Amino acid sequence: MRACILHRDDVLKIVDLLRQQGYEVVAPFFGRGRDTRFDNVTDENRGQIQIHLPNPYHPPKRFVMLQIERLFNIQQNNGQIQIEPTYREPKRAIFGIRSCDIAGIWHLDRFFLGREFRDIYYEKRRKNLFLVNVVCTDPERDIGEECFCVCADTGPAARDHFDLQLMDLGDGEFMVVAGTPAGEAMFTDPIFRKGTDAHIAKRRAVLDVARKSFKPSTTSWFSAAVRYVSQGKVAEKTWEEIGNRCLECGGCSYVCPACTCFTVSDRRVGPDEVERVRMWDACALGGFTRMAGGHNPRKAVHDRRNRRFFRKLSHYFIQRELSMACVGCGRCAAVCHGDIGMPSVVEMIRRAAAETEKT
């Protein structure tokens, strides 16, 4: 049985079941202001977990790709060196992860576990990760101004890559879909009931309404932008305009569920002890390509903007990873002070193309 029905009052029992199975569970909460955030679930805060709320800016990516991660502990004594890899691989569940962020983690899987070299730190954590996806169905609370998963084809309901998927059918019932054997194993608990054809019809109707609740977005031009970027048809002038609006804060990468770049640094933690750590880095930042001695092959800000969008949108990289490095979450648009998040850049490319074709 791949799908079941769950009463609204029992939804958080999934969190309890996971905790009983030894998972550290993270879930979405309201912050102190208007913010929302993923946080560890405790006995105290368990009742405050939110099902419908704006997707937190700080993506749950950080639970698989740690913002700062120790790679090695190195002891240097009397001329001897000992290097100890340090793995952090808790058994963890993310409850309430949205479909865009599911696509983000899938992209990270393709990137860190694909090709010749695998990232063992990522792999160890990923193996212990259980994902409970919540479909965005509430136009007021779930679907944001900048969301464009319908254009990026990642939502509102993820098609795959979750363990369980919850969808609010609106009348006190949720449909639960299992995406993996681990997810399906949960269905042995009596809170899960068998669904009927009426539930399936209801699911379809709810999803239909959700899809139509997105803002008629300029990112409907998304796939054309992909072609323009891939074929180098975006004029240098357009990149300069985009670059001129970049404040080089790196916020877009910070909130991006699909950005993968990192830097590595050694830090001394004792007289004979050093840690090698890695942390998120961003191609938006000027020092990203700077070499020893000061030479920087990619200096101009618009080159770096071009780089970011090429890396995310070009056919070449989509084929290389069989996954696009933009999932349509809209966070970059929400945080960018210069309004050059993905939706706005797609619009700038569209307008520039329209002008070129006029002349």
Add this chain to the structure above:
Amino acid sequence: MNPAATENAYLPKIAVLDRVVDEIAEVKTFYWRFEDPAEQAAFKKFRPGQFAQVSLFGTGEFPASLPPSPTEAETFFTIRTVGSCTAALHALKPGDKFAVRGPYGNGFPMEDYYGKDLVFVAGGIGLIPLRSCIIYALAHRDKYKKIQIYYGAKSPKDLMYLQNLHEWEKGAGVEFNLTVDRADATWKGHVGVVGSLFKKPGVQVPVENTVAFVCGPPVMFRFVIKDLQALGFHDGQIVSTLERYMKCGVGKCGHCCIGVAYVCVDGPVFTYEQIQKLGEDI
């Protein structure tokens, strides 16, 4: 399954510095070996043009070309002090330990060049990565036709690998041409940029069925490419190795990307034809 799949790709292995040789100002050659002989044997299967990541714990890690040929007994790096990591390496003394991982990158496809003429054009410390191919080609002398080396440095004081230069000059199956941009009182050889050697009397650069290896500073690179194109080389016959800052060496950190390529795994060796299709300036 590829052994790299189950290993920690970021884990460097302990190396011991054996001895240090001065090359030119700010450039030294560091002879080293892995503490574990099994690591040393595995590493020795590298190809010319590959590189390694060198760790100086507490300072960091940097990518370094491999100047030795796999046909040689010893492993070494030739390093100029430019930043904190290279300075930390320069501060080491024989017997000191550091760490190395690799080899990484594609390397030059030396087997694909069997039966061809090889033309090596190096400027300054661009000889470091090309040294590996030259020694390799000379060790497999019967596999290649003509082997020509054109090497230029700023001044006689900037010539590297003097012992190798003397061997090549003696002409064991190799046509060797040397130049300096600025001569001093002792210099009796050719003066001019490295490309000027192509027009030196008696020099005949083969073009048909030839591969040209070019490595050197950006200005030298641009001019030599033009000179070679003028001689009739097409862009697919010209190979070079690119440099970028790298944090991982295994295609993950993102720092070395140029257009469509991750220099660490797709390169560092590219033909000039490929370089032009990267979609970003080198």
